[in-house]
Amino acid sequence: MARVAKLRIWRGDASGGQLRDYDVPWEEGMVLLDVLHVLQATQAGDLAVRWNCKAGKCGSCSAEVNGKPRLMCMTRMSSLDTTQPITVAPMKTFPVMRDLVTDVSFNFEMAKRVPAFKPGPKGPDGKYRMMQEDIDRVQEFHKCIECFLCQDVCHVIRDHPENKKVFAGPRFFVRYAALEMHPLDTNDRRMLLKEKMGLGMCNITKCCTEVCPESIKITDNAIIPLKERVVDEFFDPVRWALRKVTGKGDDSK
Amino acid sequence: MAEYETHEHDVLVIGAGGAGLRAAIESSAQGADTALICKSLLGKAHTVMAEGGIAAALGNVWPEDNWKVHFRDTMRGGKLLNNWRMAQIHAQEAPARVLELEEWGALFDRTKDGLILQRDFGGHRYARLAHVGDRTGLEMIRTLQQHAVHKGITVYMECTLVSLLKDGDRVCGAFGYWRESGKFVLFKAKAVVLATGGIGKAWEFTSNSWEYTGDGVAMALDAGADLIDMECYQFHPTGMVWPHSVRGILVTESVRGDGGVLRNSTGRRFMFDYIPEFFKKETADSEAEADRWYTEKKNNRRPPELLPRDEVARAINAEVKAGRGSPHGGVFLDIATRRDAETIKRRLPSMYHQFKELADVDITTTPMEIGPTAHYMNGGVRVDGEGSATAVPGLFAAGEVAGGLHGANRLGGNSLSDLLVFGRRAGIAAAEYAKSLAGRLSVDDRRVDTLAREALSPFDPGGTENPYTLHHELQKTMQSDVGIIRLQHELERAVHKIGELRARLKRVRVEGHRQFNPGWHLALELRSLLVCAEAVARAAIERKESRGGHARDDFPKPDPTFARVNMVVRKRGEALSVSAEPIPEMPAEMKALLEG
Numbered sequence: 001m002a003r004v005a006k007l008r009i010w011r012g013d014a015s016g017g018q019l020r021d022y023d024v025p026w027e028e029g030m031v032l033l034d035v036l037h038v039l040q041a042t043q044a045g046d047l048a049v050r051w052n053c054k055a056g057k058c059g060s061c062s063a064e065v066n067g068k069p070r071l072m073c074m075t076r077m078s079s080l081d082t083t084q085p086i087t088v089a090p091m092k093t094f095p096v097m098r099d100l101v102t103d104v105s106f107n108f109e110m111a112k113r114v115p116a117f118k119p120g121p122k123g124p125d126g127k128y129r130m131m132q133e134d135i136d137r138v139q140e141f142h143k144c145i146e147c148f149l150c151q152d153v154c155h156v157i158r159d160h161p162e163n164k165k166v167f168a169g170p171r172f173f174v175r176y177a178a179l180e181m182h183p184l185d186t187n188d189r190r191m192l193l194k195e196k197m198g199l200g201m202c203n204i205t206k207c208c209t210e211v212c213p214e215s216i217k218i219t220d221n222a223i224i225p226l227k228e229r230v231v232d233e234f235f236d237p238v239r240w241a242l243r244k245v246t247g248k249g250d251d252s253k
Numbered sequence: 254m255a256e257y258e259t260h261e262h263d264v265l266v267i268g269a270g271g272a273g274l275r276a277a278i279e280s281s282a283q284g285a286d287t288a289l290i291c292k293s294l295l296g297k298a299h300t301v302m303a304e305g306g307i308a309a310a311l312g313n314v315w316p317e318d319n320w321k322v323h324f325r326d327t328m329r330g331g332k333l334l335n336n337w338r339m340a341q342i343h344a345q346e347a348p349a350r351v352l353e354l355e356e357w358g359a360l361f362d363r364t365k366d367g368l369i370l371q372r373d374f375g376g377h378r379y380a381r382l383a384h385v386g387d388r389t390g391l392e393m394i395r396t397l398q399q400h401a402v403h404k405g406i407t408v409y410m411e412c413t414l415v416s417l418l419k420d421g422d423r424v425c426g427a428f429g430y431w432r433e434s435g436k437f438v439l440f441k442a443k444a445v446v447l448a449t450g451g452i453g454k455a456w457e458f459t460s461n462s463w464e465y466t467g468d469g470v471a472m473a474l475d476a477g478a479d480l481i482d483m484e485c486y487q488f489h490p491t492g493m494v495w496p497h498s499v500r501g502i503l504v505t506e507s508v509r510g511d512g513g514v515l516r517n518s519t520g521r522r523f524m525f526d527y528i529p530e531f532f533k534k535e536t537a538d539s540e541a542e543a544d545r546w547y548t549e550k551k552n553n554r555r556p557p558e559l560l561p562r563d564e565v566a567r568a569i570n571a572e573v574k575a576g577r578g579s580p581h582g583g584v585f586l587d588i589a590t591r592r593d594a595e596t597i598k599r600r601l602p603s604m605y606h607q608f609k610e611l612a613d614v615d616i617t618t619t620p621m622e623i624g625p626t627a628h629y630m631n632g633g634v635r636v637d638g639e640g641s642a643t644a645v646p647g648l649f650a651a652g653e654v655a656g657g658l659h660g661a662n663r664l665g666g667n668s669l670s671d672l673l674v675f676g677r678r679a680g681i682a683a684a685e686y687a688k689s690l691a692g693r694l695s696v697d698d699r700r701v702d703t704l705a706r707e708a709l710s711p712f713d714p715g716g717t718e719n720p721y722t723l724h725h726e727l728q729k730t731m732q733s734d735v736g737i738i739r740l741q742h743e744l745e746r747a748v749h750k751i752g753e754l755r756a757r758l759k760r761v762r763v764e765g766h767r768q769f770n771p772g773w774h775l776a777l778e779l780r781s782l783l784v785c786a787e788a789v790a791r792a793a794i795e796r797k798e799s800r801g802g803h804a805r806d807d808f809p810k811p812d813p814t815f816a817r818v819n820m821v822v823r824k825r826g827e828a829l830s831v832s833a834e835p836i837p838e839m840p841a842e843m844k845a846l847l848e849g
Contacts, residue, residue: 027497041721053297055499055502056607057603059297097768098769111399143388
């Protein structure tokens, strides 16, 4: 049985826009992205929306659905109150390009600033050996699909765009954590995290963890351990003195 | 005169999935100024969807495994239509490419000794796939992406190319538009690597995203390259069938690799009824033997659920046709009764998540409903076996867009390794070619003007056709007439329909303006997709036998005369031609590896 959803979609570009109403038929089993595709094919051929895999694996179709950051491909229509209008708006933290498409280049710039993975030497047989239990926690971070919903919801940059200059955001704290906790990595990024990436600005409200479609425990497993590492390094008086004497002091890895 | 911006590089890599990223990394490492172009944002290409793993004979789980066995499995899986030299190089080099990913930060699941764990997959004699749960592609693309970023490769995102440009016989760049602004852009380059993936959007039920419209295939054809084996398109046996709106989304072969079995509506494990003569010697004929194989490979043969994909897809198709299907027109894939819930969640986390979220099905307690879905272009642009060079000087192709390695049917896991092995080789070859060229390239301004005018024609007020409607009609046609099982008159009907759609596409009309306009983008991509669809249908008409991904109801058996030829598609003017041409002769020492 075809039902009709009342969609209220933000249409516009960098110069401004407004919410526009559409009535779109939908069927059982559909997700919100399906309904947008029906809308594109029948009423609004030029509706701009990013999407790729349609299975929650690529992280392209991020938007704010009834005010909540979500992947549209994983938002089942049956999970929404379809007796009421459904508002779909672009991610607020990033500048609008057109309709639901935003300029997420901030994230790609931040990615360039992450110091690269630098592995230590291989074993005597020319192979790396790592135990599964030692990589489990890093594999959790590698699940990130770069949907940038955590960046979108993070109030440090959501409400203060000027902080983007000095704050990497949850997605990149996850990335830093993945590198810092990688059993083979030898780089040390703690000074950078403290001085340039604004790790201290996060006051662990866990909004990022709540919106993560991959259920990565961003705050508990990535950000807090990184904060602890930074604290250990820079606020421990013994290490401070050691650093003064030797010019280094990293024995934590 | 068309307005456009110009960028100049030594090597232009089109497509930023596994093959494109690997090619760009290598080309850059060779000292060539390299640019990488992607239609989407970086890191969103379809490689991210690959689930099961990367096939490479590392021998970490079964020391008996080596490149020779991998070569044999690949050739037999491809029903010997493969380019043997590519299959050899692929099997020999895949292990080094996997270890290299580890050096770049990838974290594969581990064996008890701390080495890279390998899992079973269809058509592979030993557990061979390096993997990360069931999200191996994500690990691979992220590793390559981050490595490429640190190497300083120039990346142009959300850019679609509509045509290659030539200076005389050789390639000198490409022309296209920015998706965001709709403005034109021209890239000058001494060498171009195509890594644009496949054509899955031609079918209605597909595992592919919007990007897979065959742009690279169509551009190569236009530039004068040959296509091979287009008729051998791969339908993956296990896609979701319900809810309807997600029909086609991939269900990884790892479910079967990790012990899952296929059942029909009567509960029968029906794959035992579909073991072909070709694979009888290596396939278990009882459930007991099949179940023992997972832990003891020496004295037991592989379960029939792990036959190559073409065999399994046809068997499912036959069960559904015989009225023994599931409520929504598929069959049941059962892991729930075979493995405990914790193992399923650990080994197949994204499948668990996908079914829970999209279908409200808990795969640890309930069988999945699955059916075949359009998945992978086994054929593609013809390349030389060594360096992925096409027939056009300066044009290289790697990954799904290139044909030859997989023959008539690709084994699961051989795609990710293909991307790495031949992505790297194409990168080396393109960089060397670029370095060998002296003098300046010149671009034909009139050609660029024509391309720009054609690209804007969907905005002309006279048009009446809706691009979304045309696309839907094409998908319906391909689904019904160029699907898993084919017939002469249906294929002919499809060619006729595609011709009609090509004519109607000339009258397409899109609304709005050039800025991020999906309707316009689709109108342009349909030009490529229609040509690719026609190439598949025409090649399928000429191959009057059944082999690998190509099955004919009117010629149900393999025919030895067709065993020795590729169907080669060329484009001259607007017309496509098909000719049967001999496959490269395999030396005796390689033939000997196929036995046993």
